[in-house]
Amino acid sequence: MSARWPRLSGARSAPAADARPPTVSRNARPEQVLRPVRPGFIWATLGAAFLLNLLPWGRAIWVPDFFAVTLIFWNVHQPRKVGMGIAFVFGLLMDVHDAALFGEHALAYTLVSYGAITLHRRIQWFPLGSQAVYVLGLLLVAQLASAAVRLWVGGATPGWWWGLLSSALGAAIWPFLNRLLLAPQRRPAKRDDTRPL
Amino acid sequence: MEYGPPPLFNQGVSARARLAFFSLVASALIIIDAQVNALDAIRNGVEILLYPAQRALLWPRDAVEGIASYLTTLHGLQEENARLRQAAVEQSQHALQAAQLLAENDQLRKLAGVRERIAAPAQVVVALYESRDPYSRKIIIDRGSRDHMRAGGPVLDENGVVGQVTRVFPLTAEVTLLVDKEQSLPVQDARNGLRAVAFGGAEPSTLELRFLPANVDVQSGDNIVTSGLDGVYPAGLPVATVTRVDRDIKDQFARVVLKPVAGMSSSRMLLVLMVDPPPLPPPAEAARPESGTSLRGNARAGAKAVRR
Numbered sequence: 001m002s003a004r005w006p007r008l009s010g011a012r013s014a015p016a017a018d019a020r021p022p023t024v025s026r027n028a029r030p031e032q033v034l035r036p037v038r039p040g041f042i043w044a045t046l047g048a049a050f051l052l053n054l055l056p057w058g059r060a061i062w063v064p065d066f067f068a069v070t071l072i073f074w075n076v077h078q079p080r081k082v083g084m085g086i087a088f089v090f091g092l093l094m095d096v097h098d099a100a101l102f103g104e105h106a107l108a109y110t111l112v113s114y115g116a117i118t119l120h121r122r123i124q125w126f127p128l129g130s131q132a133v134y135v136l137g138l139l140l141v142a143q144l145a146s147a148a149v150r151l152w153v154g155g156a157t158p159g160w161w162w163g164l165l166s167s168a169l170g171a172a173i174w175p176f177l178n179r180l181l182l183a184p185q186r187r188p189a190k191r192d193d194t195r196p197l
Numbered sequence: 198m199e200y201g202p203p204p205l206f207n208q209g210v211s212a213r214a215r216l217a218f219f220s221l222v223a224s225a226l227i228i229i230d231a232q233v234n235a236l237d238a239i240r241n242g243v244e245i246l247l248y249p250a251q252r253a254l255l256w257p258r259d260a261v262e263g264i265a266s267y268l269t270t271l272h273g274l275q276e277e278n279a280r281l282r283q284a285a286v287e288q289s290q291h292a293l294q295a296a297q298l299l300a301e302n303d304q305l306r307k308l309a310g311v312r313e314r315i316a317a318p319a320q321v322v323v324a325l326y327e328s329r330d331p332y333s334r335k336i337i338i339d340r341g342s343r344d345h346m347r348a349g350g351p352v353l354d355e356n357g358v359v360g361q362v363t364r365v366f367p368l369t370a371e372v373t374l375l376v377d378k379e380q381s382l383p384v385q386d387a388r389n390g391l392r393a394v395a396f397g398g399a400e401p402s403t404l405e406l407r408f409l410p411a412n413v414d415v416q417s418g419d420n421i422v423t424s425g426l427d428g429v430y431p432a433g434l435p436v437a438t439v440t441r442v443d444r445d446i447k448d449q450f451a452r453v454v455l456k457p458v459a460g461m462s463s464s465r466m467l468l469v470l471m472v473d474p475p476p477l478p479p480p481a482e483a484a485r486p487e488s489g490t491s492l493r494g495n496a497r498a499g500a501k502a503v504r505r
Contacts, residue, residue: 054247054254056326063329084212088219092226096243097251099328099335099364099371102236103226110219117212150332153231154379163331 034185041184042074042081050090054097061163064170065139067094068112072138073174073181075116076123087113104149108142115141128175136171143167237364244366255325317431317470320344322352324465325369334374334397336360338467341368346469349429353468357435357458358382358423362469372467375436375457376402384436385424389414392424395436398454404437406453411444413451421455429472 049070057063067090074082091106098105115138116123123134143164230236322338340346342365350362352372360380364371373380378397384406385392391414398405409415419439425432437455444451 051250051254054250056255056258057329058327059329061329061331084215084219088223091223093243093247096240097247097328098330099333099337100330101227102230102240103223107220107223107227110216110223114212114216147332149227153227154332 032186034182035187037078037081037185039081042078045070045181046074046082046086046090050093053094062165062169064166064173065142066170066173068109068139068142069135069170069173069177070181071109072112072116072135073177075113076120077182079117079120082113083117084110084113100146101149101153104146107149108145111145112138112142128178131178132171132174135174136167139167139170140164240364241366244369248368251325317472320346320469320471322370322467322469324372324467328371333379334377335363336372336374338362338370338372338469339368340469341366341370343367345471346370347471347473350472351430351434351470353434353470354459354466356460357437358430359459359467361429375404375459382430382436383424383426384421386415387420387422388416391415392426393421393453395421395455400454402457403440404455404457406455407450409451409453411449411451413453415439415442415451415453417442431470431472 046067049066052066071082071087071090075087087109088106091104091109092102094100094105094109095102119134119138123131126134143166147163226236320340322340325337325339328335328337338352346362346365348362348365348370352359352361358375360372360374360377361382362370363373374397375382375395376397378399381394381396383392384395393406393409395404396407406415406421417439420435421437421439423430423432423434423436435458437457439453440456441454442451443454
């Protein structure tokens, strides 16, 4: 599960021969134990991100793929709840909306989802800025998969690489999205008005 | 909410197996969709599911546009009014000329014994949104097979040809714009009647004429209109103006770049002509020259001479 223990992280980073007792290393940030996520919240955020993609953006191909970023988030944080099946189904819906080839987004989202699930233990160790680099890589994989499909079926289109800008913007919104989507799990279990924090 | 421990051994199907399965299914769907139109039923179903959400999400954009137009200044409205009035005067002149030409043309056709050209019925449609796909240029319109929309119909705006209906859903339809690189239509130069085929251009939002010899008689500024040879687009609709002709000595073909006269993404109200695409002739008849087309071509050339 996503809850991790600071003492464990200290033990892993310290060499085994070290005589000191395992303590929190300097780099490890204090981690809050998160509350379990509600399945309804996952579905609501995935749906909202999909609706954001459905907005009439027109030729603004630099707009980030909100759904892909949200999908990566849930794949990283709840890999057992959000898997490749969901990615595939939403990809098919996206294909129909975008008048793309049937299966193009489905393939791209499946690859993204696989990448995120494979990397989910590693990504969570990094601070948010470094996580965004991983997210950029995953989004680029998705876009290059789409591009490969199109080049294979049709041929080169002038200026298609402008769309890669949307991956960079998608990675840029990762830290904000992370705080937003983790906020309900960071709530204290019991409401206490006298709590100092 | 889940408070139990995660299953340690029973993790279900492995991630790699799932990846292989879904990638294979997606690839199969892509190949089927690219080669044959067998998936249109599924597409129609999904489109009907998505339609309410799509329509609802057009609302924010329309609201912003409504507020912007409400805040238009009086000066802007007066300017627009003057421009529209001038356009109306010019068009009424054209309309008078057209009526006269039509009468003349009728007479000539009767003399030549050619059957009347059937005026295609048309439907006014509203463009809902443009697809956000960097690899194609398509717009979605608000009429579908429920309104007897059929794939193949030419789409026009007030200035000229915009594109062609390429896929029809029950409630909406996809229009591929002329500037899409997969789109082509037969055209002719209005100045000298030279026939060519216009394709979506290598530069964004342009068209180009391909396979014309380097010494071809096309000048920049020429008006390009449909030739009507395909039987889908009626003849004489304005398509584009020539902006550049490169006659590179190394290349045996001229490079003719066109700028479409229709607003490719700005126009919201469009006109779809409900023409029936002619069935393909059987192979035996295809070789035989058809007398009707040549007669029609002659009559059209005559009409053009009258117009000049």
